[in-house]
Amino acid sequence: MLKKTAITTLVFLLIIPYTAISQKQLNSPYSRFNIGSLESQGSFKGRAMGGVGVALRDNNSIHYMNPASYSSLDTNSFSFDFGVDFGINTLKQGDKTHSSNDMNFNHLIMGFPITKNWGVATGIVPVSRGYYNISNRVSETDTDYNPVMGAYISSYSGTGGFSNVFLGTGVNIFKNLSVGVNMTIMFGTLERTHAVIFEDIANNFHTRISEKMKINGINFDYGLQYMTTLKDDYFLNAGFTLVSGKSYKSGYEYFATRISVYNIPVDTLEYISEAAAPVKLPQSYKAGVAFGKRNKYTVSFDFVTTPWNNSDIPGVDKYAASTTKYALGFEFIPERYSNSSLFRRMEYRFGGYLGDNYLTLDGDQLKEKGVSFGVGIPLRRTISRLNLFVDYTQISAPKESGLHSENIINIGGSLNFYDFWFFKRRYN
Numbered sequence: 033m034l035k036k037t038a039i040t041t042l043v044f045l046l047i048i049p050y051t052a053i054s055q056k057q058l059n060s061p062y063s064r065f066n067i068g069s070l071e072s073q074g075s076f077k078g079r080a081m082g083g084v085g086v087a088l089r090d091n092n093s094i095h096y097m098n099p100a101s102y103s104s105l106d107t108n109s110f111s112f113d114f115g116v117d118f119g120i121n122t123l124k125q126g127d128k129t130h131s132s133n134d135m136n137f138n139h140l141i142m143g144f145p146i147t148k149n150w151g152v153a154t155g156i157v158p159v160s161r162g163y164y165n166i167s168n169r170v171s172e173t174d175t176d177y178n179p180v181m182g183a184y185i186s187s188y189s190g191t192g193g194f195s196n197v198f199l200g201t202g203v204n205i206f207k208n209l210s211v212g213v214n215m216t217i218m219f220g221t222l223e224r225t226h227a228v229i230f231e232d233i234a235n236n237f238h239t240r241i242s243e244k245m246k247i248n249g250i251n252f253d254y255g256l257q258y259m260t261t262l263k264d265d266y267f268l269n270a271g272f273t274l275v276s277g278k279s280y281k282s283g284y285e286y287f288a289t290r291i292s293v294y295n296i297p298v299d300t301l302e303y304i305s306e307a308a309a310p311v312k313l314p315q316s317y318k319a320g321v322a323f324g325k326r327n328k329y330t331v332s333f334d335f336v337t338t339p340w341n342n343s344d345i346p347g348v349d350k351y352a353a354s355t356t357k358y359a360l361g362f363e364f365i366p367e368r369y370s371n372s373s374l375f376r377r378m379e380y381r382f383g384g385y386l387g388d389n390y391l392t393l394d395g396d397q398l399k400e401k402g403v404s405f406g407v408g409i410p411l412r413r414t415i416s417r418l419n420l421f422v423d424y425t426q427i428s429a430p431k432e433s434g435l436h437s438e439n440i441i442n443i444g445g446s447l448n449f450y451d452f453w454f455f456k457r458r459y460n
Contacts, residue, residue: 068162080406081361082383086320099212102202115446194220249280357387379408
C-alpha cells in the first residue's frame with residue numbers, strides 16, 4: 033500500500049506543472065473584465081447538487097469549500113480525486129448566436145487522515161479563465177464609419193487565467209464541532225490584446241494594445257462545521273466558511289504600439305509597467321446547512337456573499353459589484369448496499385442556484401441562474417466511484433442594456449479513488 037501511495041503522490045506532483053498552465057478556452061467576451069470569468073467551485077458531487085458544499089461531509093469525498101470537512105476522512109484511508117470537464121458556451125444577442133467548446137482539466141485533489149478525526153487535503157483548482165476572441169468590421173455601410181479612417185477591423189482577444197493550489201487541515205475539537213483552515217496559493221497570468229487593422233494600408237498604420245496582468249500570493253480560508261446525529265440515522269450539519277480578503281503581489285504591463293502592414297512595430301505610443309502594483313480581492317462569506325438520512329438521502333442549502341465592490345485590480349475600472357448566491361441540492365441513494373443492482377447502489381443528484389455575477393457594465397449587473405444533475409457510480413469491490421454531472425448556467429443582463437447573454441453547458445467527470453494506508457490484506 034505504501035508503494036501505491038507513493039506512486040499516486042508522484043503522479044500528483046508531476047501533473048501540477050501541466051495543470052497550472054492549462055485553461056479552458058470558452059469564448060466569453062465577459063472575460064475581458066476584472067480577473068476573467070470565475071470558475072464554479074466545489075467537488076463534482078457538490079456541483080451536481082447545484083454547487084453546494086459548505087455543510088457537506090463524508091468519509092470518501094474531499095469538500096474543499098469547507099476545510100472543516102477534512103476531519104471526516106476515515107482513519108488509515110487515502111482519497112484521490114481527478115476531474116475533467118467539457119464546456120459549451122453559446123452567446124446570443126438579438127437574432128445572432130455563436131458557440132464555442134473546449135475540454136480541459138478541472139481539479140486534482142488528494143486527502144488523508146493524520147489520526148482519527150483529523151484530516152489533511154491538498155490540490156489544485158481553477159479560479160478564473162480569461163479566454164475570448166471577438167472582432168468587428170466597420171465598413172462604408174455602417175453608421176459609425178469615418179471616411180478619414182476608412183474601413184477597419186477591431187479585434188479583441190485574451191488568454192490565460194488563475195488557479196489555486198491549496199493545503200488544508202480539519203480537526204474535531206469537540207464531538208460535534210470541527211474546524212479547519214486552507215492555505216491557498218493563487219497564481220497565473222492574463223494577457224489581453226486589442227488591435228485595429230485598417231484596410232487602407234497605404235495611408236494608415238495599424239494599432240495594437242496589449243495588457244498583461246500577473247497575480248501571486250498566499251491566502252487563508254477558515255471553516256467551521258457543527259454535526260449532530262438524530263434518531264433513526266438522521267443527521268443535521270451546519271457549516272460556515274470565511275475566505276479572507278487579500279492584497280496579492282502582481283505585475284501589470286500596458287503596451288500600445290503602432291505597427292506596419294507587415295506586423296512590425298514602428299512606434300511605441302504608450303508603455304506602463306507596475307511591477308509591484310497590488311491586486312486586492314475581497315473576502316467571501318459562505319454558510320450552509322445539510323439534512324438527511326445516512327446512506328439514503330441528503331438535502332443541502334448554501335448561501336454565499338462576496339463584496340466584490342471592495343476589490344482593486346490594476347488596469348481595470350470599477351466593473352465589479354457585490355454578489356449573493358443561493359444554492360439548493362439533493363442526493364438520493366435507493367439502496368446503498370444492494371447486491372443485485374448497480375442502479376440501486378448509484379447516487380442520484382440534482383440541484384439549482386440563483387445569484388449575481390460579479391461583473392457590472394454601464395450600471396447593469398449581470399445575473400446568473402442554473403440547474404444541475406449527476407450520478408455517483410460505485411466501482412466494483414471498492415468504495416471508489418465515478419462522479420458525473422451536467423450543469424446548465426445562464427448569464428444575462430437586463431434586455432434594455434443591449435448586452436449579450438451566455439448559455440453555458442458543463443459536462444464533468446471525476447474519478448474518486450479511495451483506498452487504505454498501512455493495511456495489509458489477508459486475501460487478494
